[in-house]
Amino acid sequence: MLEFPRWKVWLVSLVVALGVLLSIPSLIAGTQVARYWPSWMPQYKVNLGLDLAGGSHLLLEADQADALKTRLQGMEDSVSTELRRDPRIDIGDISTANGALSFMVRDPTQVDAAVERMRKLTQPVALTGNRDWDVTVVDSTRIVLTPTPSGTAKALKDAMGVARDVVRRRIDPSGTKEITVITEGGNRILVEVPGVEDPEALKRLVGQTARLEFKLVDLSANPQDVQQGHAPPGSQVLPMAKGGGFIAVKRRVMVSGEQITKATQGYDQNGRPDIEITFNTAGARRFGRTTQENVGKPFAIILDDKVLSYPNINEPILGGNAQITGDFTVQSANDLAVSLASGKLPIKLIPIEERTVSAELGADSIHKGAIAAIVSVLGVVVFMLVTYGRFGVYANIALVVNAFLILGIMAMFNATLTLPGIAGFVLTIGAAVDANVLINERIREEIRRGRRLIDAVETGYHEAFRAIFDANVTHVISAGIMAYFGSGPVRGFAVVLLIGVVTSVFTAVYFTRMLVALWIRRARPRELHI
């Protein structure tokens, strides 16, 4: 009991001092005092959750039906391009129904050659031994390409990775804000943006796929057929973005959004908002050549399969700069410019959960939470003092040290403090003294049984530890499960409980034992007032 070597005392004191130092930046954050905190001191700060800092939380889910559709369309384009290389293979009756791409080979002798070319389009999926598409022949002339599950899974995984980066670039083009953008559960993206109180702004930015294409308008198409949805071969019918109606455009893409290097919001000659874009070298060359060859004809500007406008090519556009005109407001032009500059989303994202808290409400929660925490500590401190006297003082010192340690550790790991986390803090304060209560009651008991002072203290600490350990394991189990299953604020609560369990065992058992040992060694008391 009294064997508490000097180095151990120093070590424990060091840990305590470190905890206090680490917690100070979080405590003084946002106040005037913060300016006097020297820069060579630790600067770690506790992260405030959105419910305390204010901000928006948005959970997006990939639209997998849309993803499949896009994938089938992409495959259809690849198939057309591939088979154009062999003029002998003529296909027709292309269908993307039932989640598979199928087409008829008109000349039965060319089926094998076509299948061979299809096989070349499929790719192995790493580690699975499967290919991303199954190629089969039905009714001897119909080739069916079916996406395999592993191919679909890989496509989703790749798309989510890209989508996450695109979402981040759109919300935070400068890359300076402290935002969270993470993928969850394979098909979801969680976005947390402190300070933004209007989730609509976020949803406008991430709600657009922003697939931009420039295609020539098919002037040969019969306008009546177009309104019926029929287009000549090599063309397709697309709806207008505003005002209804349809228009036929060539399938071949002149240039697409991938070739854009810069997009900003500007104004056209009439003072209406537009988007000014700059193509990269390859895009500029292609755009220049196509416009050169088609002077006097209109081209369609297509965003997410809707035609924004179809201006005439008055002269070849050679500099690689172009304007996108359409029915824009400054806001929508700006959003589209950001979306174009950050690249298209490889997959459509649907918001499935959103939560917003204003900064004022968050500040109010911090204020009320802090007052509640302080009053709780004071209440518990007084209670312990009148119940256990000197040993209560030791428990109280441990309690305060514990509060600093929890905060310090959270700051060091950059953990997030949420509103339920403050409740966890208060709860930990109430429960942390349980260890001291157990020990002190046991010491009282041992003294009643007639043990000598040092013996009673020693037995008290030793016998109480078993129950303290078991009780804390049960807390760890429930808090661990909470941290695993919970999200956001609840996880913040669990984190505080988990850290609190570890620190309270250190402060309530080890630290107080040191204080008691030092006191007994110094004062050599004859009897214990407990």
Place this chain on the structure above:
Amino acid sequence: MKLVKLVPDHTNLDFMRWRNLALILSIIATAASIAFTAYRGLNLGIDFIGGEVVRAEFAQPVHIDDLRTRVDRLGVGEASIQALGNDRTYQIRLPKPAGSDAASNATVTKLRAAIPQAYPGARVAAGESVSGKVSEELAQDSAMAIGFAMIGIAIYIWIRFEWQFGVGALLTLAHDIAMTLGFFAFTRLQVDLNVVAAFLTIVGYSLNDTVVIYDRIRENLRKYRKMAILPLLNLSLNETLARTVVTSLTVLLALGVLMLIGPQVIFGLAIAIFLGVVIGTYSSIYISAPVLVWLGVTPHSFLKPEDSETAEAQPA
């Protein structure tokens, strides 16, 4: 300084004398809680059934009927409006839009715009929108988490003690959770994710007392091998009574403060844990301990008499 002793030295209450009465009361209360929860249902928040909630703060006091009329006029569906503490802060809850997985919050957008128009100085302080899909998952995850926590802790107790103690812990937990659920069903307090966090905390903390008492029972079983089980339980309960009272009071003190002056958003969490601690204290005495009698725990339940603890133990 005279120290306060809430429980006098040499207290010797015959707890076990009332164990059958307590059991009957507990069974009735638990059954009533379960029946109540099943019959009236819980007031589930949007976290678990989807929908939208807006918290609006007004510059001047607003009458709830006035607000209701104006919200109804927006045509955003059947809104339920609730005052939060005073007549300047209201929670407006809207059902989830039918037939859509997306958290379509066109209605929230409408409210956001309409409230400051109708009431100068008013603002929407917080808004939440949860789709049916997410809420189903949250409900499932929450139920699973509580179940896993209960079983996990019971298994731990079984490993550290004996199987009878594990069963006792599990029954105690089931009792505490059922009673707290019944309380929420009775008061119609809203059950949200925070309250589930509170339930998980109850699972951990209500067993705190049980573990301490079990630890003492085990110690006494090894120490007094000839003592009958009922007096032994009484002895253990009395020996740990001072600690039970003091600890419960400190936790309740801290939680009571949080409940009364803490942020309103976590009132549900605070009251759930507060209640859980009260019920847990009771059940650690009247469920955890008597279960051991019915499951036939004797000194022979611990088959390793040469344990270090036995060797150290000295007669009182």
